[in-house]
Amino acid sequence: MAEKHKNFKYGEDQLSAGLALSLARGHISGKLSPATREKVRESAQIVARIVEKGEPVYGINTGFGPLCTTRISREETRVLQTNILKSHSVGVGKPIEKEIAKLMLVLKLHSLAKGFSGVAEETLDRILWHLENDVIPLVPEQGSVGASGDLAPLSHLFLPLIGLGKVWYKNEVISTGELFRKKGLNPLELGPKEGLALINGTQFIAAHAVKVIARMQRCLSQADIIGAMMVEGLQGSIKPFYKELHQLRPFKGNIHVAHRITALLKDSEIMEDHIDCDRVQDPYSLRCMPQVHGASRAAWLHLKELLETELNAVTDNPVIIDEELTISGGNFHGQPLAMALDYACLAASEIGNISDRRTYLALEGNSPGVPKLLMKETGINSGYMILQYTTAALASENKGLCFPSSADSIPTSLGQEDHVSMGSISGRKALQVIGNVEKILAIELLTAAQAFEFRKPLKSGKLLDEVHQALRKKVPFAEKDRVFAEDIEKGIQMIREGSLLQLVRNAAEKENLSIESPYSAEFEVF
Structure with missing residues (x-):
């Protein structure tokens, strides 16, 4: 193309x-x-x-x-x-x-x-x-x-x-x-x-929506990968991702996420090691990824469908139909995208919200073999404790940004324009929230990889192992405290570039594996 x-x-x-x-x-x-x-x-x-x-x-x-x-x-x-x-x-x-x-x-x-x-x-x-x-x-x-x-x-x-x-x-x-x-x-x-x-015309709103679609898609897809890494690192159950469960509640996004996570965990020695353990169920942030990530994907898909109509529309005024018909109408009104952008903004925020919860979960030390704060010698070392402060701050900031701009209207033009969409603010805020989510996911990536290390010598599945090795070339395992801000910046760069997606695609192609769901094409941008 x-x-x-x-x-x-x-x-x-x-x-x-x-x-x-x-x-x-x-x-x-x-x-x-x-x-x-x-x-x-x-x-x-x-x-x-x-x-x-x-x-x-x-x-x-x-x-x-x-x-x-x-x-x-x-x-x-x-x-x-x-x-x-x-x-x-x-x-x-x-x-x-x-x-x-x-x-x-x-x-x-x-x-x-x-x-x-x-x-x-x-x-x-x-x-x-x-x-x-x-x-x-x-x-x-x-x-x-x-x-x-x-x-x-x-x-x-x-x-x-x-x-x-x-x-x-x-x-x-x-x-x-x-x-x-x-x-x-x-x-x-x-x-x-x-x-x-x-x-x-609505080109300012629509241009922001195009960027929202692209950046949010990268966040959604990489959140599945990082979430799967966290399931491995904390030895969560794979059963909540079985297709038999999701066929009983067949939302497209849920099925897509569950399918991807199942494929990412395929052939993992770490997952096989505890298949007969007596743990009954995992916390929601692990177990409900298909439902939460899937709901955010539904919001993304809604925006994508509306945006494609808008991108091919005539949104100026008046519209010249022919010599006999010139219409002064309202195709310039941004409400269709404004409401969908507010929905997408909330959906993106929720990806960051559940990611922060998984990061917190990794620090608790409740998973056998994984030390509290993801470091063996704590006290003199704070370990990964304070990284979660940052995810908490970012998740909280996002919640404040989720008030829907489209819920407001201030009349302009001496009352001639007495209802406006505020969609430009919706678009700008959505990108701001997505920027914060990229940072939250980067921190979860670091914590998931750290938890991952304590499962050695057991091996991961071939797809996630590629991600882990690529990260370790940039960010080494932490045995003691260091300036973690530098690690975080490297993680953010990987998320923004979509590196995890490319790594998984390349590994899947090399191993002749597929992570495609029946709905994969609908959830792509390009």
Whole structure:
């Protein structure tokens, strides 16, 4: 899918989160087909004829928001579109990640290329130029209420079209004026409706949702691997993962997680060693991984399904259906993604919550052979005690971030926009929570690996053994206290890069094993 030469057709092909990321990362290229260009030209011509007729159409020859009854003369329609970019560029805070800004360009270009927005072909070509040359506008993270479109961030995103704002260029931030001098470019003169089409839409929310989908999927999949390592390290029971149990409550996520954990524990001498032990059942954080991880996967899948609809939608306003029908509606409202992002935020937090509980469990010393605090000589050594303080702090911070942003609405635009989604905040918070979960999982990985060591000379299953060996190349077994922050950073890097997933895939391929469930394809991004 990601061959460099493959061309994605903006406005025509079906966009997914994985494809959007591949476009943003330059793994595949995108183009505007002749058919798409024709549709775009026809839509722009319809807008031109509306201006000529002089009949009032919102945003073309009227003011915006509460100024929708203010008529704009034919001569001033172009000035109106430039002014809207200037006046709506009111974002504050740190710039968003460059990749999120690049995703916004990809998503907006795809939406505008569908030919219902009345923008000029030249405008789309300039957006495509920014993508192809990796010249990405600086966009502040705060200022959108997630309705009427992500107005402030999208305004900043497109200031460079008119020669304003700042951009990333060759790994440095420069003014658009300096960029134009270097590249011999001139500002675009926006036509009627173009400014409004550029800033009306949900691309800030949707771009964050794309990143949520990708990063959360890595967390979910690696949480299964780390959880399986903890089951081995603490010699938990494998029975709670049997398919016979989960067929009686056949949620997709539960079946998928149980199948993966069972496959990961296959041929483990550690698990075989206590198969006839008299322990009746394990604590929930081990035993209920399919139910808890599975429920979070259901939330992830819900967001993924909604996002794929949104990525292929027209979300600006008004929408130009044809010469006789222009609709001023509400496709810009971020509620569909806002609520799903809040759900995903909670689901991600719960992965961190149960991970913290497993880390705590590993420290208790209640599993035969595993010492308290995961170190034999304690007293002079604190062992892994304080690592769990960090997971507790992060899990608690996440709980505070789980209040749903979409539950709030503050009227704007003098009451014209009297219900807004706050979806931009939902997206930003979800990524913040996922960042904390990556840290929590890294600490569980370290504690699971430490517990794992006390099972020697028994061997792990072949898949988890690969993970353990790879970690030990970066983080040695701890016989006494050291600066564990350095170990944690190495673990975080592995989680963020998805190293555990690749290790397991490579080992499964080498051993001719499979960890795929009937639902594996649904739970993938790429």
